[in-house]
Amino acid sequence: MEKIGKYLLGIGMWAVLTACPPRCDLxxxxxxxxxxEVLEMVPYIHGASYGFRHSAGQEVYFLVDRQNSVIxxxxxxxTQVTYGTDHTIMMPDYPLFDMGFWIYKVDSIHVMHQATIxxxxxxxxxxxxxxxxxxxxxxxxxxxxxxxxxxxxxxxLNSAYQTQGEILADTLWxxxxxxxxxxxxxxxxxFEILP
Amino acid sequence: MESILxxxxxxxxxxxxQGIIVFxxxxxxxxxxxxxxKETFYFNEYHAGWITLDSIGDSYVMTDNNGISQSFTMTGNxxxxxxxxxxxxxxxxxxxxxxxxxxxxxxxxxxxxxxSLTAGRPPFGDDxxxxxxxxxxxxxxxxxxxxxxxxxxxxxxxxxxxxxxEVPDEIHSRxxxxxxxxxxxxxxxEVLHFTFNDFNDSWTDKTVTEIYLAREEGLVKYILAGGxxxxxKR
Numbered sequence: 110m111e112k113i114g115k116y117l118l119g120i121g122m123w124a125v126l127t128a129c130p131p132r133c134d135l136x137x138x139x140x141x142x143x144x145x146e147v148l149e150m151v152p153y154i155h156g157a158s159y160g161f162r163h164s165a166g167q168e169v170y171f172l173v174d175r176q177n178s179v180i181x182x183x184x185x186x187x188t189q190v191t192y193g194t195d196h197t198i199m200m201p202d203y204p205l206f207d208m209g210f211w212i213y214k215v216d217s218i219h220v221m222h223q224a225t226i227x228x229x230x231x232x233x234x235x236x237x238x239x240x241x242x243x244x245x246x247x248x249x250x251x252x253x254x255x256x257x258x259x260x261x262x263x264x265x266l267n268s269a270y271q272t273q274g275e276i277l278a279d280t281l282w283x284x285x286x287x288x289x290x291x292x293x294x295x296x297x298x299x300f301e302i303l304p
Numbered sequence: 305m306e307s308i309l310x311x312x313x314x315x316x317x318x319x320x321x322q323g324i325i326v327f328x329x330x331x332x333x334x335x336x337x338x339x340x341x342k343e344t345f346y347f348n349e350y351h352a353g354w355i356t357l358d359s360i361g362d363s364y365v366m367t368d369n370n371g372i373s374q375s376f377t378m379t380g381n382x383x384x385x386x387x388x389x390x391x392x393x394x395x396x397x398x399x400x401x402x403x404x405x406x407x408x409x410x411x412x413x414x415x416x417x418x419x420s421l422t423a424g425r426p427p428f429g430d431d432x433x434x435x436x437x438x439x440x441x442x443x444x445x446x447x448x449x450x451x452x453x454x455x456x457x458x459x460x461x462x463x464x465x466x467x468x469x470e471v472p473d474e475i476h477s478r479x480x481x482x483x484x485x486x487x488x489x490x491x492x493x494e495v496l497h498f499t500f501n502d503f504n505d506s507w508t509d510k511t512v513t514e515i516y517l518a519r520e521e522g523l524v525k526y527i528l529a530g531g532x533x534x535x536x537k538r
Binding site (some may be wrong): 163165166167203204205206207227228265272273274275276277292296298 | 365532
């Protein structure tokens with residue numbers, strides 16, 4: 110009987126020791142909200158419509174749904190991060206792909222501006238602090254018969270994974286006053302902002 | 305129990321016991337593989353031609369009537385014999401293998417398209433199931449009817465019985481096999497043409513209403529409710 114009691118005691122101690130893992134000290138990071146200046150770099154307004162013309166002539170209008178928020182997330186087990194984020198979804202009035210933007214703080218200083226056109230993802234080097242090297246700032250570019258200043262020419266992140274024959278957005282021209290000015294597709298077709 | 309023991313002591317009944325033991329060993333040790341009867345259903349050779357010859361990673365381009373193109377890339381292609389069985393008192397009586405193939409494509413516009421073929425089990429014929437941007441239909445080659453619809457607007461299915469289909473929900477959508485289809489880019493012989501004609505009140509301009517499949521090639525044309533159509537470029 111005494112032997113059984115010892116076994117039960119051992120099992121009980123084991124259960125107590127393993128049931129409560131050592132507590133970690135929670136680290137709380139607050140990267141803060143996105144500033145107005147950073148948000149204005151993507152000049153699309155919630156509820157507005159923006160037009161583009163396809164190289165064969167079809168006009169397509171994209172309706173903007175834009176939401177700004179501050180979210181709290183966990184990094185690994187003991188780090189809680191709060192950061193500002195902004196989502197823009199552009200839905201076409203024509204059977205075509207969606208476009209979108211995602212702005213978020215990667216730390217208290219750096220901000221990521223990410224654009225998607227269909228399945229292509231572009232990192233926009235809009236802030237000096239974060240430029241992974243996929244874009245180039247051009248002094249001026251002519252699009253739809255009109256000159257635009259300070260234009261970023263960007264190639265997508267995922268172009269290396271493209272299979273032969275796929276038609277994807279392969280270059281994006283963007284500026285902070287008008288947003289997307291033009292993008293070309295791998296098959297040679299392109300879309301330009303309506304003048 | 306006593307009568308069982310008595311019969312076991314009776315030497316004349318030993319062959320019966322031996323038979324029972326051999327039967328139990330044969331049916332239990334090999335698991336489901338050792339059924340009393342096996343049957344396998346294969347595709348009709350002609351119907352198998354509605355599966356494409358593409359491999360994973362292959363792409364084709366569809367261009368619409370306004371000159372806007374999207375590519376479809378095969379991202380899944382699986383073939384196997386689907387196994388099913390029935391059992392009685394723990395003994396597998398019938399093991400059935402059914403030939404099946406599934407092909408899946410995604411487009412650069414984010415549209416999904418799939419083609420699958422399941423071998424028919426009498427009285428039913430081979431079952432071709434096709435989806436494009438959420439609109440799916442099944443076609444029974446032997447009965448030459450659309451037997452089921454699975455769409456964003458609802459589901460309809462004919463009831464399968466021993467004698468064939470019963471019609472709880474009338475399906476108005478149709479399939480016809482065309483001798484040929486001519487597009488600005490190519491001519492295709494033998495084309496399966498699906499016309500969606502159910503849940504019409506719920507359609508939007510972007511709803512797929514017609515699908516054309518060419519033998520061994522797959523999707524060659526689609527028409528949307530708003531009038532836009534796309535054709536395969538060669």
